[in-house]
Amino acid sequence: MSKTTNKTYGRTPDDPDGSRISMHIRMRPSVKSRLKTLAEETGRTMIEILESGVAVQEDQQEFNMVSRVNGTNGAAPRRTVRYAHGKNLKAKKTARINGGSPTNDLVLSCYQDSNNAVFPHILKLYVPEGSKIADCTYGKGVFWKDVDQTKYKCFFSDLKREGVPENVKAGVDSRRLPYKAKSLDALVFDPPYMHTPGGTAHNGHQNFEQYYANNAEIDEQVAKQIWKETNGSPPKYHEAVLDLYFRSAREAIRVLKSEGVYIVKCQDEVCANRNRFTHVEIMNELAAYGFKCLDILVVMRNNKPGVSRLKNSQVHARKNHSYFLVFRKGK
Numbered sequence: 001m002s003k004t005t006n007k008t009y010g011r012t013p014d015d016p017d018g019s020r021i022s023m024h025i026r027m028r029p030s031v032k033s034r035l036k037t038l039a040e041e042t043g044r045t046m047i048e049i050l051e052s053g054v055a056v057q058e059d060q061q062e063f064n065m066v067s068r069v070n071g072t073n074g075a076a077p078r079r080t081v082r083y084a085h086g087k088n089l090k091a092k093k094t095a096r097i098n099g100g101s102p103t104n105d106l107v108l109s110c111y112q113d114s115n116n117a118v119f120p121h122i123l124k125l126y127v128p129e130g131s132k133i134a135d136c137t138y139g140k141g142v143f144w145k146d147v148d149q150t151k152y153k154c155f156f157s158d159l160k161r162e163g164v165p166e167n168v169k170a171g172v173d174s175r176r177l178p179y180k181a182k183s184l185d186a187l188v189f190d191p192p193y194m195h196t197p198g199g200t201a202h203n204g205h206q207n208f209e210q211y212y213a214n215n216a217e218i219d220e221q222v223a224k225q226i227w228k229e230t231n232g233s234p235p236k237y238h239e240a241v242l243d244l245y246f247r248s249a250r251e252a253i254r255v256l257k258s259e260g261v262y263i264v265k266c267q268d269e270v271c272a273n274r275n276r277f278t279h280v281e282i283m284n285e286l287a288a289y290g291f292k293c294l295d296i297l298v299v300m301r302n303n304k305p306g307v308s309r310l311k312n313s314q315v316h317a318r319k320n321h322s323y324f325l326v327f328r329k330g331k
């Protein structure tokens with residue numbers, strides 16, 4: 001027969017996740033260490049593992065934890081644990097999830113491929129079928145080339161007014177979307193993400209200035225608002241690119257449902273000889289708005305980028321990758 005002992009353990013007010021569990025259960029260091037490893041491997045707290053009844057194994061010995069909640073008088077609940085030492089215990093439960101089959105058919109964090117090849121992977125992982133999804137920078141619709149659109153309720157728009165397909169609402173600014181508050185499950189945003197003050201390096205390639213020459217296309221109300229908020233000095237160059245991302249994200253927060261998914265495409269850039277890690281700048285700012293970054297997928301270009309004129313020597317690594325950032329509204 002196994003010998004049992006009664007002990008109490010944590011989630012006391014001063015130890016809410018029970019991480020100082022050894023103060024409450026006197027367990028051997030090797031057992032505690034195994035418990036800690038299990039917690040790290042599974043992302044659960046030590047308390048949760050004990051409560052789930054998972055056996056903590058040490059060589060041939062098992063410590064099968066059983067818990068029950070004691071009655072409390074308003075104080076944080078303390079629990080009593082019975083644990084047994086010995087070989088003849090009940091069938092062991094492991095922390096490993098049984099079943100499933102081996103596969104390498106997985107969505108990966110990095111692809112050397114086209115946007116239309118990568119985008120469906122993101123939908124598969126983060127946007128359930130039947131979701132209401134809008135793409136507010138539809139462009140040529142490249143992202144959607146390999147997506148079965150019948151599986152979603154799709155809404156497409158773009159700032160452009162001309163040459164826009166019939167299924168796309170033209171002249172819509174991502175900073176002032178025609179959707180009700182909390183009405184979308186997911187939103188896609190892929191604006192021009194390079195500024196090119198005078199150079200030719202990014203001509204025809206997500207060139208920011210090309211789209212915003214004289215602010216011609218910008219929604220009038222948005223333009224007025226920017227003018228007002230910046231005292232007539234709208235941001236320029238890389239700051240203008242960021243400003244577009246940030247304002248659009250604030251609009252995204254408005255139109256997305258709670259836990260809605262925001263898929264943002266971006267690329268880092270060198271501005272005034274300085275590396276600007278746009279993806280980090282976006283992640284930091286959007287966190288402040290209440291977006292949690294769920295994933296980053298890197299897309300590497302198939303071809304080798306060059307520059308039209310290399311003055312002196314190269315200063316920074318030439319970027320040949322961009323990012324899909326996946327955010328969730330809320331925690």
Ligand SMILES: C[S@@+](CC[C@H](N)C(=O)[O-])C[C@H]1O[C@@H](n2cnc3c(N)ncnc32)[C@H](O)[C@@H]1O
Nearest residue numbers: 137138139140141142143159173174190191192
């Ligand atoms: C890089 S392209 C998008 C490509 C698109 N994802 C595709 O798959 O073809 C950028 C698009 O954003 C649009 N755009 C630029 N500024 C915008 C804004 N403020 N609001 C909405 N669309 C904008 C441009 O007209 C352009 O079509």
